[in-house]
Amino acid sequence: MTMVTDDAPATTAKTAEGREAGLAVHDDKHGDQLIGRTVTINRPRAELFAYWRDFANLPRFMDNVERIDTLSSKRTHWVVKAPGGKTVEWDATIIEERDGEYIAWASEVGADVPNSGSIEFKDAGDRGTIVTATIVYDPPAGVIGKVIAKLFQREPAIQARRDLRRFKQLMETGEVATAAWTRKQLEEEKG
Amino acid sequence: MRALTWHGRHDVRVDTVDDPEILNPRDAIIKVTSTAICGSDLHLYDGYIPTMQAGDILGHEFMGEVVETGPGSTLKKGQRVVVPFTIACGSCYHCGKHQYSACDNGNPADNQDIGQELYGQPMSGLFGYSHLTGGYAGGQAEYVRVPFSDVGPIVVPDGLSDDEVLFLSDILPTGWQAAENADIEPGDTVAVWGCGPVGLFAVQSAFLMGAARVIAIDHFPRRLELARKFGAETINFEESKTYEALMEMTGGIGPDAVIDAVGLEAHGFFVDNVVDQIKKSLFLGTDRTHSIRQAIVACRKGGRVSMPAVYGGIVDKFPLGAFMEKGLTLKTGQTSVQHYMPALLNAIVEGKIDTTFLISHRMALEDAPKGYKMFHDNQNDVTKIVLKPDFAVAAD
Ligand SMILES: NC(=O)c1ccc[n+]([C@@H]2O[C@H](COP(=O)([O-])OP(=O)(O)OC[C@H]3O[C@@H](n4cnc5c(N)ncnc54)[C@H](O)[C@@H]3O)[C@@H](O)[C@H]2O)c1
Ligand SMILES: [Zn+2]
Ligand SMILES: [Zn+2]
Numbered sequence: 076m077t078m079v080t081d082d083a084p085a086t087t088a089k090t091a092e093g094r095e096a097g098l099a100v101h102d103d104k105h106g107d108q109l110i111g112r113t114v115t116i117n118r119p120r121a122e123l124f125a126y127w128r129d130f131a132n133l134p135r136f137m138d139n140v141e142r143i144d145t146l147s148s149k150r151t152h153w154v155v156k157a158p159g160g161k162t163v164e165w166d167a168t169i170i171e172e173r174d175g176e177y178i179a180w181a182s183e184v185g186a187d188v189p190n191s192g193s194i195e196f197k198d199a200g201d202r203g204t205i206v207t208a209t210i211v212y213d214p215p216a217g218v219i220g221k222v223i224a225k226l227f228q229r230e231p232a233i234q235a236r237r238d239l240r241r242f243k244q245l246m247e248t249g250e251v252a253t254a255a256w257t258r259k260q261l262e263e264e265k266g
Numbered sequence: 267m268r269a270l271t272w273h274g275r276h277d278v279r280v281d282t283v284d285d286p287e288i289l290n291p292r293d294a295i296i297k298v299t300s301t302a303i304c305g306s307d308l309h310l311y312d313g314y315i316p317t318m319q320a321g322d323i324l325g326h327e328f329m330g331e332v333v334e335t336g337p338g339s340t341l342k343k344g345q346r347v348v349v350p351f352t353i354a355c356g357s358c359y360h361c362g363k364h365q366y367s368a369c370d371n372g373n374p375a376d377n378q379d380i381g382q383e384l385y386g387q388p389m390s391g392l393f394g395y396s397h398l399t400g401g402y403a404g405g406q407a408e409y410v411r412v413p414f415s416d417v418g419p420i421v422v423p424d425g426l427s428d429d430e431v432l433f434l435s436d437i438l439p440t441g442w443q444a445a446e447n448a449d450i451e452p453g454d455t456v457a458v459w460g461c462g463p464v465g466l467f468a469v470q471s472a473f474l475m476g477a478a479r480v481i482a483i484d485h486f487p488r489r490l491e492l493a494r495k496f497g498a499e500t501i502n503f504e505e506s507k508t509y510e511a512l513m514e515m516t517g518g519i520g521p522d523a524v525i526d527a528v529g530l531e532a533h534g535f536f537v538d539n540v541v542d543q544i545k546k547s548l549f550l551g552t553d554r555t556h557s558i559r560q561a562i563v564a565c566r567k568g569g570r571v572s573m574p575a576v577y578g579g580i581v582d583k584f585p586l587g588a589f590m591e592k593g594l595t596l597k598t599g600q601t602s603v604q605h606y607m608p609a610l611l612n613a614i615v616e617g618k619i620d621t622t623f624l625i626s627h628r629m630a631l632e633d634a635p636k637g638y639k640m641f642h643d644n645q646n647d648v649t650k651i652v653l654k655p656d657f658a659v660a661a662d
Contacts, residue, residue, distance in 0.1 A: 115359065117357065117358055117359050117362070202359050203359070233379065236379075236382075237375045237376055237378075237379070238375075240375035240378055241375045243358075243370065243371065244355075244371045244375065247355060247357045247358050247370070247371055248292070248355040248356075248357050248358075248371050248414070249291060249292070249338065250290040250291055250292060250338075251290075251374075251375070252290075252355075252371055252372065252373065252374045252375070252391070252400075252413065253289055253290065253374055253413075254374050254377070254391070254400050254401040254402045254403070255289060256284070256286040256287070256289075256403045256410075256411045257284045257285075257286065257287050258287050258289065259284075261289050
């Protein structure tokens with residue numbers, strides 16, 4: 076086995092060894108695809124954590140998530156857009172949480188699209204908070220494969236990047252930027 | 267409403283499109299009273315800027331009256347405002363440092379992908395300037411939706427005409443930032459390539475910042491004449507050899523600071539320029555860069571290079587050796603308009619900066635396609651066209 080000899084995040088690895096090392100730290104892994112994105116948000120850590128911890132807020136910036144219902148303090152029900160006006164749904168559980176710092180969740184047994192994710196918040200001094208999102212998923216074949224393609228729009232990494240940018244916009248400016256100039260255009264944009 | 271829309275190379279039309287609406291809390295709707303055609307718009311007209319789509323509304327230099335506001339706007343109905351061409355949120359890290367053109371949030375999330383791929387990090391949104399900068403509808407229209415209206419538009423005091431303040435939206439701050447980026451020291455000689463609006467405002471700004479001499483370079487006699495009015499000495503590059511003239515005029519030293527206010531459509535039958543044009547037509551490269559090469563070679567050792575001129579892509583034959591060996595410094599960027607507006611509005615009120623000299627033509631918005639063609643074909647006589655939505659259409 077080749078050693079990992081640098082300090083760069085595993086999500087930027089060029090080698091299979093590097094990617095595996097990244098997956099290994101996710102004990103409750105739900106697949107073999109690992110993506111991660113980091114963004115700096117000019118708001119206090121506690122405020123960002125609190126907003127994210129209320130999962131019902133997430134559809135405001137996650138384009139493909141239609142709705143997230145809160146089932147209990149640890150469990151949520153996700154409704155996600157799929158092709159042909161359909162949706163896919165699953166339940167997820169928070170598997171680890173450190174107040175103000177870290178939340179990890181994973182889909183429960185029987186989910187159409189097994190997936191897990193985590194979000195980490197670190198202080199960045201006068202720049203606000205460094206936010207890192209990590210998603211591990213198992214891209215299935217066939218029909219469900221198409222669902223996941225739609226779910227993550229082309230490439231999961233790009234979708235994560237876009238969702239995080241919208242999260243940043245919402246937190247920093249109170250709104251999500253749009254170039255639309257009519258309500259109709261805005262609705263079409265949101266699909 | 268009526269709006270000037272882009273349909274392809276040398277094809278712009280005034281179409282009827284939907285009126286804009288308030289979509290976000292900090293939005294305002296502006297009824298446009300004056301809007302200008304910019305040298306940068308000619309880059310779109312000539313098809314040099316990628317990511318344009320048929321039907322895009324152009325225009326990034328505009329002002330008007332506030333007719334509607336969202337709950338988060340600080341503007342009031344009836345106020346007259348000039349709108350900066352850069353769309354910036356005022357709350358991100360870069361806005362906090364007054365680097366408004368580098369705003370993290372002014373560009374919609376999906377559009378930021380293009381900038382991220384091309385430039386490493388996405389820049390702010392701009393009005394009416396391709397989907398690379400957000401795909402926002404521009405100001406050559408009757409109405410505009412202005413996002414983040416609580417941090418961008420500046421309220422104009424009564425008693426100042428549109429013509430006096432319109433250029434706060436872009437070219438005046440751009441000329442000023444160009445001079446500021448040249449780090450002018452008292453007694454300096456500053457050379458300015460291009461006597462378009464940006465170059466001419468850079469000439470005025472350089473003198474206000476203490477330059478002893480400004481040498482302005484162009485090939486249009488009328489534009490050179492305007493530079494001379496502000497105290498500049500001139501070089502017509504069709505009559506004289508620019509580098510040789512600059513060396514002789516500066517005692518063999520070269521200018522202390524050089525400003526490239528030409529950009530990616532540099533004119534002239536220079537060998538490197540012609541090579542660039544051939545490459546452009548073969549899709550091998552997009553940016554024609556004669557002026558910046560010449561500026562770097564002419565600049566004195568240890569001098570400063572300021573580049574307000576717009577470049578979009580990758581260039582070759584950039585004189586990196588001259589740049590390194592002479593120890594030059596280069597500053598550039600889209601203008602952080604919001605940062606400069608208040609002080610420049612004051613300078614206009616106090617009569618320190620002249621703005622109206624620039625306007626050569628006033629036309630109806632309906633005549634905008636004619637305006638584009640005129641500006642494109644005759645830059646000697648056309649220095650700036652201002653479009654007024656309520657102007658009567660000219661008889662042919
Ligand atoms: N940085 C910014 O935020 C910003 C804002 C506005 C405009 N711009 C850019 O600034 C540049 C100038 O804008 P403008 O409105 O004054 O444009 P313009 O087209 O009106 O003026 C350019 C002038 O340069 C002259 N010129 C052409 N080739 C030359 C050469 N080889 N040597 C010397 N002069 C030459 C032309 O004759 C013309 O007069 C453009 O590239 C524009 O896109 C940048
Ligand atoms: Zn402009
Ligand atoms: Zn900002």
